[in-house]
Amino acid sequence: MFDSNSTQSLAADTRRAGLVVGLRSTRDGTQYPLSTEARRWVIGSGDACDLVIDDPCVSQMHCILERRPGGAILVRDKKSRNGTQIDGNAVEAAELRVGSYLTIGRTTLVAIAGPGPDQTSALEALRGHDPALRATIDQALRAAQTDCNVLIVGETGTGKDLLARVIHEASRRVAGKFVAVNCGGIPRELIGSELFGHEKGSFTGAVSDRDGYFVEAHGGTLFLDEIGELPIEMQPHLLRALESRRVRRVGSPTERTVDVRIVAATNRVDGLGTESSRMRVDLYHRLATVVLALPPLRERMGDLVELVEGLLREHEPQHGEKQVTEAGWRVLLAYAWPGNVRELRHAVDRAVTLGGTDLGADDFFPQLRMGRDPHFALIASVDAGRLVPYQAMMRGAMEQALIKHGSIRAAASHLGMAKSTFADKARAWGLIPRGKLKK
Numbered sequence: 001m002f003d004s005n006s007t008q009s010l011a012a013d014t015r016r017a018g019l020v021v022g023l024r025s026t027r028d029g030t031q032y033p034l035s036t037e038a039r040r041w042v043i044g045s046g047d048a049c050d051l052v053i054d055d056p057c058v059s060q061m062h063c064i065l066e067r068r069p070g071g072a073i074l075v076r077d078k079k080s081r082n083g084t085q086i087d088g089n090a091v092e093a094a095e096l097r098v099g100s101y102l103t104i105g106r107t108t109l110v111a112i113a114g115p116g117p118d119q120t121s122a123l124e125a126l127r128g129h130d131p132a133l134r135a136t137i138d139q140a141l142r143a144a145q146t147d148c149n150v151l152i153v154g155e156t157g158t159g160k161d162l163l164a165r166v167i168h169e170a171s172r173r174v175a176g177k178f179v180a181v182n183c184g185g186i187p188r189e190l191i192g193s194e195l196f197g198h199e200k201g202s203f204t205g206a207v208s209d210r211d212g213y214f215v216e217a218h219g220g221t222l223f224l225d226e227i228g229e230l231p232i233e234m235q236p237h238l239l240r241a242l243e244s245r246r247v248r249r250v251g252s253p254t255e256r257t258v259d260v261r262i263v264a265a266t267n268r269v270d271g272l273g274t275e276s277s278r279m280r281v282d283l284y285h286r287l288a289t290v291v292l293a294l295p296p297l298r299e300r301m302g303d304l305v306e307l308v309e310g311l312l313r314e315h316e317p318q319h320g321e322k323q324v325t326e327a328g329w330r331v332l333l334a335y336a337w338p339g340n341v342r343e344l345r346h347a348v349d350r351a352v353t354l355g356g357t358d359l360g361a362d363d364f365f366p367q368l369r370m371g372r373d374p375h376f377a378l379i380a381s382v383d384a385g386r387l388v389p390y391q392a393m394m395r396g397a398m399e400q401a402l403i404k405h406g407s408i409r410a411a412a413s414h415l416g417m418a419k420s421t422f423a424d425k426a427r428a429w430g431l432i433p434r435g436k437l438k439k
């Protein structure tokens with residue numbers, strides 16, 4: 001038996017609800033999945049362990065995780081040299097809950113909850129291998145390990161909401177709520193009430209007490225989308241809430257403490273951080289502890305094939321398998337996509353719903369049936385010296401196939417190309433330095 005007063009430091013609270021389905025290293029992001037079935041795992045530096053940790057301060061057999069009936073995870077220290085800690089407290093045996101930090105040696109692992117069986121994590125939904133996109137995602141995952149405020153900048157439709165969810169799902173607040181607020185969609189006269197709540201009778205229509213978004217997100221993450229649309233006169237109130245972590249309902253004489261992680265986003269980047277911006281400079285500096293920039297789709301067209309094929313797979317259960325014709329690929333790549341990935345999704349949804357098995361150019365852009373018009377002027381020719389659209393699309397697809405499958409033969413088979421044709425094109429386009437990849 002163990003003394004729960006000295007070894008079990010985890011008080012029950014709403015942030016720690018949910019089922020632990022894995023551990024993630026805070027050092028390098030390595031994830032260790034844990035089955036939801038009743039079983040046990042040995043953690044240590046020894047090769048025979050179920051979870052092998054490369055850390056000289058971790059014992060050969062450091063601790064044991066045990067999945068109890070009902071799903072709870074129990075951690076038992078195996079008389080390790082340096083002990084086992086949960087949230088900074090030494091334990092002999094204790095329950096590990098979602099969001100808790102398990103420290104062994106110099107390694108810290110955070111207990112994470114996974115999406116439901118029919119859900120896709122935000123990280124999986126952010127498809128693409130573009131270097132700028134992956135660098136931003138890596139920065140987001142590092143920022144998620146702290147509670148610092150994050151400001152995401154990017155054009156409309158680039159996936160700022162998904163990146164905010166990535167931060168939430170990768171943080172210790174994953175068991176708490178993710179509350180998304182479109183600051184531009186709240187009527188001006190209701191912004192204070194929506195953000196901070198109101199007392200019954202404080203204004204016409206306030207027929208009952210209401211908690212605002214800050215209180216709703218207590219213990220979780222509050223995502224303030226399109227923060228640049230917040231009226232300038234409301235920004236000092238938001239700034240004060242961010243600084244004090246206290247909110248006052250409209251009509252209330254008292255304040256309430258809130259524990260929230262703030263992630264904000266804006267597509268208004270002109271003058272950001274200066275007096276010419278629509279966002280106050282002091283509010284910007286409070287939000288912009290970490291600034292993450294998402295690239296527009298036109299700057300990562302090598303991801304187009306992966307994005308389109310992923311969207312088509314989402315439709316397969318209802319509409320069956322569809323494929324894009326060469327003409328379809330040409331027009332998809334030539335378009336500038338001012339609405340970014342959101343516009344691409346709408347185009348694919350439209351094509352799948354109204355088109356046949358083979359999706360051509362006019363399935364994605366019905367305007368083409370009537371000829372070009374001013375609203376379709378963004379179909380552009382490719383600059384001289386660049387690959388023609390179809391070649392650029394194929395290069396991106398081949399590059400992704402090589403990354404995913406690791407060999408010329410497997411990548412060519414995935415794309416339905418002859419191995420020799422694939423190899424010739426890949427060498428011509430600089431994708432495979434000679435002698436680097438298996439055939």
